[in-house]
Amino acid sequence: MQLPPADIGTPVDDIDTPALVVDLDAFERNLAKMAKLARDAGVRMRPHAKTHKSTSVALQQIAHGAVGQCVQKVGEAEVLVAGGVRDVLVSNEVFGQQKFNRLAALGQRARMAVCFDSPEQVAQASKAAKDYGVTLGGLVEIEIGMQRCGVMPGAPAIELARRIAEAPGLEFRGIQAYHGTAQHMPTHAERVAAIRQAGEAVRQTRDGLAKIGLACEIVGGAGSGTFRQEAASGLWNELQVGSYAFMDTDYASIGDEKGGNRYTEFEHSLFVLATIMSAPAADRVVVDAGLKSYSMEKGPPWVHGRAGLEPYGVSDEHARVRVLKGTSTPKLGEKLMLIPGHCDPTINLHDWYVGIRRGRVEALWPISARGASR
Amino acid sequence: MQLPPADIGTPVDDIDTPALVVDLDAFERNLAKMAKLARDAGVRMRPHAKTHKSTSVALQQIAHGAVGQCVQKVGEAEVLVAGGVRDVLVSNEVFGQQKFNRLAALGQRARMAVCFDSPEQVAQASKAAKDYGVTLGGLVEIEIGMQRCGVMPGAPAIELARRIAEAPGLEFRGIQAYHGTAQHMPTHAERVAAIRQAGEAVRQTRDGLAKIGLACEIVGGAGSGTFRQEAASGLWNELQVGSYAFMDTDYASIGDEKGGNRYTEFEHSLFVLATIMSAPAADRVVVDAGLKSYSMEKGPPWVHGRAGLEPYGVSDEHARVRVLKGTSTPKLGEKLMLIPGHCDPTINLHDWYVGIRRGRVEALWPISARGASR
Numbered sequence: 001m002q003l004p005p006a007d008i009g010t011p012v013d014d015i016d017t018p019a020l021v022v023d024l025d026a027f028e029r030n031l032a033k034m035a036k037l038a039r040d041a042g043v044r045m046r047p048h049a050k051t052h053k054s055t056s057v058a059l060q061q062i063a064h065g066a067v068g069q070c071v072q073k074v075g076e077a078e079v080l081v082a083g084g085v086r087d088v089l090v091s092n093e094v095f096g097q098q099k100f101n102r103l104a105a106l107g108q109r110a111r112m113a114v115c116f117d118s119p120e121q122v123a124q125a126s127k128a129a130k131d132y133g134v135t136l137g138g139l140v141e142i143e144i145g146m147q148r149c150g151v152m153p154g155a156p157a158i159e160l161a162r163r164i165a166e167a168p169g170l171e172f173r174g175i176q177a178y179h180g181t182a183q184h185m186p187t188h189a190e191r192v193a194a195i196r197q198a199g200e201a202v203r204q205t206r207d208g209l210a211k212i213g214l215a216c217e218i219v220g221g222a223g224s225g226t227f228r229q230e231a232a233s234g235l236w237n238e239l240q241v242g243s244y245a246f247m248d249t250d251y252a253s254i255g256d257e258k259g260g261n262r263y264t265e266f267e268h269s270l271f272v273l274a275t276i277m278s279a280p281a282a283d284r285v286v287v288d289a290g291l292k293s294y295s296m297e298k299g300p301p302w303v304h305g306r307a308g309l310e311p312y313g314v315s316d317e318h319a320r321v322r323v324l325k326g327t328s329t330p331k332l333g334e335k336l337m338l339i340p341g342h343c344d345p346t347i348n349l350h351d352w353y354v355g356i357r358r359g360r361v362e363a364l365w366p367i368s369a370r371g372a373s374r
Numbered sequence: 375m376q377l378p379p380a381d382i383g384t385p386v387d388d389i390d391t392p393a394l395v396v397d398l399d400a401f402e403r404n405l406a407k408m409a410k411l412a413r414d415a416g417v418r419m420r421p422h423a424k425t426h427k428s429t430s431v432a433l434q435q436i437a438h439g440a441v442g443q444c445v446q447k448v449g450e451a452e453v454l455v456a457g458g459v460r461d462v463l464v465s466n467e468v469f470g471q472q473k474f475n476r477l478a479a480l481g482q483r484a485r486m487a488v489c490f491d492s493p494e495q496v497a498q499a500s501k502a503a504k505d506y507g508v509t510l511g512g513l514v515e516i517e518i519g520m521q522r523c524g525v526m527p528g529a530p531a532i533e534l535a536r537r538i539a540e541a542p543g544l545e546f547r548g549i550q551a552y553h554g555t556a557q558h559m560p561t562h563a564e565r566v567a568a569i570r571q572a573g574e575a576v577r578q579t580r581d582g583l584a585k586i587g588l589a590c591e592i593v594g595g596a597g598s599g600t601f602r603q604e605a606a607s608g609l610w611n612e613l614q615v616g617s618y619a620f621m622d623t624d625y626a627s628i629g630d631e632k633g634g635n636r637y638t639e640f641e642h643s644l645f646v647l648a649t650i651m652s653a654p655a656a657d658r659v660v661v662d663a664g665l666k667s668y669s670m671e672k673g674p675p676w677v678h679g680r681a682g683l684e685p686y687g688v689s690d691e692h693a694r695v696r697v698l699k700g701t702s703t704p705k706l707g708e709k710l711m712l713i714p715g716h717c718d719p720t721i722n723l724h725d726w727y728v729g730i731r732r733g734r735v736e737a738l739w740p741i742s743a744r745g746a747s748r
Contacts, residue, residue, distance in 0.1 A: 001375055002449065002745045016472065016748050050690050072691040073662075075376065092692065094662070095651035095707050098390065117652050120706050148687065148694055149652040149660050180689060277469035278491050278523040286523050288447075288468070291719040292747050297670035297688075313522065314671075315554060316424050316718045317446040317747055318466065320522055332494050333469050344690050345665040349722070351745055371376045371725055373666050373691055374390050 001366075004352045010361040017275040017335065018289035020350040020367075024357045026269035027245060033266065034227075034244045035064040041231035044238045046070050046089060046220065049369065051242030051344045054353065055083030056365035061245075068111070070220075070240045074102045075372035081110045083368060090114040091176060091220065091240055093121055093141065093149055100124045104132035104169075113137030113218070115176040116160060117151045122167050129169025137173035138164035139218060142205055144198035146181045153201035158208045165214055174218035175209075177202045178240060183225030187255040195229035202235045224266065225254055246270035248343040250298040271304055271337040272346065273354075276321075279332045283323045287336060290317045292349060298341030306336065375740070378726045384735040391649040391709065392663035394724040394741075398731045400643035401619060407640065408601075408618045409438040415605035418612045420444050420463060420594065423743065425616030425718045428727065429457030430739035435619075442485070444594075444614045448476045449746035455484045457742060464488040465550060465594065465614055467495055467515065467523055474498045478506035478543075487511030487592070489550040490534060491525045496541050503543025511547035512538035513592060516579055518572035520555050527575035532582045539588055548592035549583075551576045552614060557599030561629040569603035576609045598640065599628055620644035622717040624672040645678055645711040646720065647728075650695075653706045657697045661710060664691045666723060672715030680710065 005019040015021070038045045045066040049058055050073075058069050058080055068087025071077045077088045086109075093115055094100065100121075106112050107129065116122050116138055129136045140161045143150035151157050157175070165172035182194035198221075206216055219237050222230035224244040230236040243251055244266045254263045274289035291314055294301055300311040300319065308327025313320040321336070323329050330336070340346035347353075348370055355363030379393040389395070412419045419440040423432055424447075432443050432454055442461025445451045451462045460483075467489055468474065474495075480486050481503065490496050490512055503510045514535045517524035525531050531549070539546035556568035572595075580590055593611050596604035598618040604610035617625055618640045628637045648663035665688055668675055674685040674693065682701025687694040695710070697703050704710070714720035721727075722744055729737030 002748070005748060016470075018747050093652045093660075095649055117654055118706060121651075143654065147658065148689065148692065149654055151654065275469055277495075278467045280491055280517065280523055280525065284521070286467075289747070291669065291671065291716075292722045292745075295665065295670075297665065315522065318522065332492060342665075348666045349745065349747075371666075371723065373392050373663070373723075374376070374379060 002351045004354070004364045006354055006361045006364070008361055008364065012356050012359050012361070013335065015273055015354060015361065017273050018293040019273045019354050020347065020352065021271045021273045021337065022353050022355045023269045023271070024355045024362060026267040030245050030266045030269055031060060031064050034241060038231065038239055039065065043231045043236065046238045046240055048091070048240050048242030049076050049080055051347065052245060053347055053369040053372065054365055054367045055080055055085065056353070057245065058083070058085050067238070073373055074099050075374045076369045077106055077112070078102065079369040079372055081106045085110065087111045089218070089220065091178065093117055095121060095124070097124050097128065100128035101131065104128035104134050104136060107132060107134030107136055111137070113139060113173050115139045115141040116164060117141050117149050119160070119163055122163050122170065126167035126169045135169060135171050138170045139174050139176040139220065140164065141176040142201060144177050144179050144201045145194055146179050148180065153205045154208060157205045158212065161209055161214055162212060172214055174216035174220065175202060175205055176220050177236065178221040178223070179226065180223065183223035184250065184254060188257050188259070191226045192229055195226050195233070199233045199235050206235065224251060243343050246343040249302050249339055249341045268304065268339050270340065270343055272301065272340060274336050274338055276330050276332055276334045276336065279329065282329050285321050285323065285330050287319050287321055288317065289338060290315045290319050292317055294338060294340040294349070295342045295345035301338035301340050304337035304339050309336065311338065376725045378728070378738045380728055380735045380738070382735055382738065386730050386733050386735070387709065389647055389728060389735065391647050392667040393647045393728050394721065394726065395645045395647045395711065396727050396729045397643045397645070398729045398736060400641040404619050404640045404643055405434060405438050408615060412605065412613055413439065417605045417610065420612045420614055422465070422614050422616030423450050423454060425721065426619060427721055427743040427746070428739055428741050429454055429459065430727070431619065432457070432459050441612070447747055448473050449748045450743045451480055451486070452476065453743040453746055455480045459484065461485045463513070463594065465552065467491055469495060469498070471498050471502065474502035475505065478502035478508050478510060481506060481508030481510055485511070487513060487547050489513045489515040490538060491515050491523050493534065493537055496537050496544065500541035500543045509543060509545050512544045513548050513550040513594065514538065515550040516575060518551050518553050518575045519568055520553050522554065527579045528582060531579045532586065535583055535588055536586060546588055548590035548594065549576060549579055550594050551610065552595040552597070553600065554597065557597035558624065558628060562631050565600045566603055569600050569607070573607045573609050580609065598625060617717050620717040623676050623713055623715045642678065642713050644714065644717055646675065646714060648710050648712055650704050650706055650708045650710065653703065656703050659695050659697065659704055661693050661695055662691065663712060664689045664693050666691055668712060668714040668723070669716045669719035675712035675714050678711035678713050683710065685712065
């Protein structure tokens with residue numbers, strides 16, 4: 001783990017770079033807005049820790065009313081439970097006795113659940129739960145259009161759910177129905193249609209489960225691009241949103257409800273602060289933040305609040321910035337706030353959130369589950 | 375920092391996943407081969423630590439005859455010097471008094487050098503060197519076609535070199551001439567032409583410096599895609615190669631000397647070991663390694679030693695794998711060795727190298743400079 005790039009009270013201009021900076025006002029507005037939306041819709045919030053990788057953020061979401069957290073990996077769950085989170089859902093499958101043993105060990109200290117899409121996983125989880133003397137919650141994941149994991153809705157899902165319900169040490173807890181692809185569909189209309197179709201699969205499965213006496217405490221899913229659809233469906237009851245707290249250029253680039261091409265439901269609160277350490281030409285400067293400071297699979301970052309500057313040609317630890325015609329060339333030593341293409345893998349590169357407000361550092365939060373991919 | 379995914383002696387099949395695995399035989403052959411190529415060409419090796427981010431690897435390269443290490447960041451230099459490396463070149467510019475102070479502090483324990491492309495940086499470095507009572511080496515970086523940092527060759531470079539030579543606390547040490555773009559040009563002929571052209575700029579600058587009495591102890595540059603050209607040029611005398619130790623799909627995809635489309639100068643020694651944790655369809659399985667286990671800006675990884683399996687649709691912590699027609703579907707729990715698209719940012723996601731030989735874990739090396747981007 002690296003040392004933090006600032007102290008509490010450091011002026012923003014003196015933060016060492018590159019640094020992962022959070023605008024605390026914007027971040028807190030995002031948290032409050034989503035919490036209210038969920039409350040108003042009558043659904044629970046279970047935000048996704050794969051985005052923030054930090055107990056510090058998880059506990060703030062819980063303070064805003066979230067029932068717990070989602071994770072993708074057992075390692076993330078271990079960090080959260082050690083940090084005081086008491087209700088964690090692994091919103092994907094895991095495989096291997098040791099992984100389930102680790103989950104069961106956490107079951108001594110927190111309410112744990114995990115998703116299944118095969119009988120082998122159910123058998124491993126049941127063995128672990130018995131060995132550790134705990135109850136593990138089990139959700140059946142159904143395929144609703146994302147084509148990643150999950151069994152088919154209806155009969156196959158009901159058969160697997162029955163197996164979960166009957167397995168010693170396991171408790172059937174509901175349906176995992178996450179449509180990741182839908183979050184990033186370019187138009188609002190496409191996203192609405194995708195979730196409507198997914199809803200039919202959820203309804204069919206839920207109703208089939210009810211017929212054999214299996215109630216769904218949790219019908220989980222939704223992300224920051226579609227959560228209004230799931231929340232209004234009358235089907236999903238837990239939102240697994242993550243990016244809403246921070247946002248990124250990928251989310252900002254999907255269409256809005258009115259047919260526009262900028263999605264502004266939440267504010268950009270996350271930035272990579274970078275310094276211009278070389279200014280070799282009038283139309284080109286170089287910053288000290290590259291592939292190891294932000295994830296690039298969604299393209300180069302945007303420069304926040306500065307028109308006419310376009311990052312390109314990103315290297316391991318640096319990036320060129322094009323200075324468009326009519327824009328004055330930034331000077332050596334100037335700092336830029338970069339908006340990353342994809343917040344989740346960007347956060348996972350850093351060891352500290354540097355929370356800023358009114359021009360100075362107010363908070364340093366360790367990214368305690370950084371690298372917790374096992 | 376995460377716990378290691380295995381113990382010494384753990385069978386490869388029992389390594390927890392995802393894990394960053396190094397085939398020690400292939401890795402050692404790569405190290406020895408490059409060391410011999412440099413020796414035979416009469417040039418020095420100064421491998422780049424931005425690739426490996428680890429004192430453990432640096433010291434092995436030095437044991438193979440390397441004179442020291444390159445880094446991109448002061449933070450990387452701090453880790454290497456603390457770990458016993460005694461000669462470090464920051465092969466890029468830095469800016470800010472605090473960054474130069476940190477370099478000067480290292481100057482008490484190691485021979486340090488840094489690159490310049492502006493008088494402001496020279497003034498900051500000189501001030502730091504005087505304050506700490508050390509001598510910092512200075513290289514002038516010249517623009518040779520990469521269009522990132524660097525002053526123009528010839529007169530501008532000579533003027534800046536003179537300024538470095540005259541600055542108290544600094545010692546002029548040579549020319550930085552790295553052509554990063556050339557490393558990845560698709561054909562061998564293009565790479566040869568790019569380095570030939572770059573060589574003219576180096577020659578002109580070197581000869582001009584000689585006329586004012588400035589000798590170049592170091593003419594540094596070259597990467598794993600073009601090092602034979604620089605080594606044979608009679609101009610460059612230090613190779614800053616990095617990827618050769620590990621390789622990746624991006625390097626493997628450039629053309630070879632004979633006009634073929636696979637570059638096989640070095641062996642793939644680096645893999646992300648992943649487990650199939652969901653097998654929902656005959657033509658699709660899902661592995662437990664995604665964007666947070668390998669860098670994706672060069673595309674999805676390849677599956678090592680298994681034809682007919684193609685990773686696609688990579689998520690934060692998982693990836694789908696397409697099972698092509700005629701290929702039998704891998705089973706739940708099977709492990710795959712993924713070859714990352716780009717080794718440097720992939721390594722920077724992990725805390726441990728897991729060195730394997732003859733089917734078991736033989737070494738665990740901390741990636742001690744992971745995240746050291748400041």
